[in-house]
Amino acid sequence: MATVREDNIPHVVRTAADQRQKGMYSATIGRIEQVNSTIRLLRLYIDNDQPALRHLPGQYVDLHIPEIERVGGFTITSPPQTAMRLPAPTPSTTTPPTAATFDDPYLELAIQKSPANPPAAYAWQNPGDIMNAPVRFRIGGNFTHPPMAFSMQEFQSIDNIVLIAGGVGINPIMSMVSAMDLQGAKRMGGLPPRLRILYSSKRGINESGKPEEVLFEERLSAITAKRAQKQDDVDFKYTFFDTSQNASTGSEKKDVPGNMQVLQRRIAHDDLFEALGPENKRQNTLVYVCGLPAMTDEFVELLRKAPGMEEKRVLSEKWW
Template sequence: MATVKDTIPHIIRTAEDPRQKGVWSARLSKIEQVNPKIRLLRLSLPRDGPPLRHLPGQYVDLYVPNIDVVGGFTITSPPQASSQAQQDPHIELAIQISPDNPPAAFLWRPESEILNSTLSFRIGGNFVYPPMTLKRTECESIDRVVFIAGGVGINPIMSMISTLNEAGTTRVLGGMPKHVRVLYTSRRERNPDGQAAEILFENRLKSIAENWNTHQQQVDYQYAFFETSEPSSVGAPKPGNMAVHSRRISQNDLLEALGSEDGRANTVVYVCGLPTMTDQYVELLKNAPGMDEKRVLCEKWW
């Protein structure tokens, strides 16, 4: 059953969000089928066009030809990918199949019908890293960031993690804080042949965790994946800085991710997922000892 929020168009639901001035055009240059329900799209930007400087976690208001409804889709790539210094400046979107959403339905048409289409978009959103809720000096003092995602709620968080990963430990450029915790929960779909399908960004997140496992003296990076599929296909926890669990994220998992109570003054938390999950986790985290509620940020998807 659809919730009330389902019936509110993206452009109205996000009307109070900040938006950048200007409209950009891009070419749909690549389509990757992640699993039966999710596609990854690359929108390539002209190298001689206006520069795009989005923040990690922001979304696009997407204008699809001959469709009156404006689509709202989170950018999953880091801002570095859209730089005109790149060979192929672009943004990436992860689109979940949704026949009742006209822009999403267009982006799920056969590849031959939409590849190389020209799409226009604006940039918006305030669920970004570093937080807009903090002063610059407070952002510079962040030494622990906790990312918590459920399902396609990983989209804005993927952009944030990728941004930190590419910046490395150069803090002046917005690099990795001293402590990073990533908690991601999702079901695993089945391909038409019955085989287990890939989960959105699972390989990318694993690769980033492996990278920082070799730099633990510089950054304490821990990644935990919680698979809720039934029957479970999860194996034993992995060595190093990665763990895989066959259950939901628990209250203890959340509190452990925050670290010790006396060290939470410079911690920020990002939560993105289904409304029920997000509300429950945010309430717990905001009221955790040592946490300031302005340091717990959330975005819901419906």
Template sequence: MNTHALQVESLYQSRPGSHVQTPKVSGVFLPNGCDVMPDLGMIADDSSFHLCSIGKHQCCREPERTQKTVAMFHKLLTSRAPCSPLRSCPSVIRSMATVRSSLSHEERTAQEPREARLEPVTVSRIDAVNDTIRLIRLSAMKPGHALKFQPGQWLDVFIPSLSKAGGFTITSTPTDQGQPTPQRQAYFELAIQKSTNPPAQWLWKPESEIINEQIIVRTGGSFVWPPPGIDVDGIEQVVLIAGGVGINPLISIFAHLMSLPQRPKKIRFVYGSKVEKGPIEASRILFLTRIMDLIKKQADTNIELDLFLTSASRSDIDHAKGLPEHVKLGRIEKDDLDGRCADTAGS
């Protein structure tokens, strides 16, 4: 098997004052390390492409489970399963250096590519998803000015009152903004999870305090579609695996794929999310209704969504409205990923 690329990110940050060491699969290192951004990984072989994104917040709170998750992904990737892109490619396991929680977003992502241009934007819209996540739209200051970025990238966010920039994944796509005109401004969309991170705290201020406020942003990151160095014309299947706020870069990539006139023949989205107490509402699960709407608009039947819900009971799911056909209780496990790979490899 001709392995085009291997990129697996397992950079996890511990609680302040402590350290966590996790194994890392050797390959192209993707140090996103942003305060509230997910950790990322991608693998590719001759005909399929797998993108994994794990929520940073979950990794910080549960370092032991995070280590097990990394080990699970590594075992999957290096297994003898037919879909394994590492079957003929030696891998090296080594401990990564401990990353101190005091490092800023810019320090942790110093080796990542960035645009030189700084963009002034305004907070033009705020929508609540649930009690802990809100969507924020940042619009270009100049009418008709285009904002350039690739699906999957993040923003350095410079807030005047803060000394250090924050890092947040862009959840919109370049095509969402259409052709900017004097009447229609280009924009970035961000999904901001409530946290003690100072930039996130600022973006979680009451709407009246930050709407129309100006901030400065800059795009960056290499976890993008199309992936660097890979001929996507030869990719027949794409598997997107998201956990928690790890959905953020993948919703941008998925929506972008849905907008293309030509795309891989089969696309699978495996999404794990924790639900709130009380009745389950699809609209309060981050980007779930957006994913489902994008799939419904396609005539293609080779686009599938598998949803995994934690903190829910079977009764909760049975009485929920608007959920997709394939819903499973619990976290995404190795067997679930094995199954997704086997299905993809055999198609």
């Protein structure tokens, strides 16, 4: 009998055991940003007159596109805060009144070019052909921050978080980092006393022979620089591992904040152990790993067996 490759299994079948919200939401494609030749960002603006949307960092959407039978599965890259509809501040009584306004709530998705995947191919049409197009979605996924299996007491005890991403495995990690940054330090769901980000990716070359932007490199650098200037006792460090052959022409030349490091190599086992911190202080360490199956399996096995760690505190998701 022929073996079916995991990446050829439909999203809803592969994730059938995952938790999902019951409700479906309608939205409109309202913004399209080209990151590089293989990745583009879509914003789905959530339609009015629907129940308030709540999701956890790390979750995905089952995306339903009109006239396309196959359901798409795309990780939410924006933090939960952007999906909340917030009322405008109370108008001042000392200045001329203005009309009440609301921030438009949205979800952001990073979609990789994939002509053989109908939902992804739809999202890669000419932007003018899909702008303002209607879609529907459902929230799902178990790879979340905070972890679904943690009690409130367990989560509150965490003082070191390690986020490890390979390639487009950065998608759920980006949502987590953004959410923690917006929440701030010393607050539930916010930044822990110590945080380490390890992101490994290749830098593509465009048609002109110039290095392309890596997904979320600017956003992560901006958050890292912001944290370097804060005086909130958060030990925040971000390391980008550039694994492309043209690494010397890419991020190496860019200015980086003091708490950021750029290395032209793959993530090594010693990098993982350093991120975990001293063995006698790992009992409150939480790790997230997301990337291609081979990398994810290797790192998860190593991290779960590391002194001071346990299986429950190493969470993972594979990117197919």
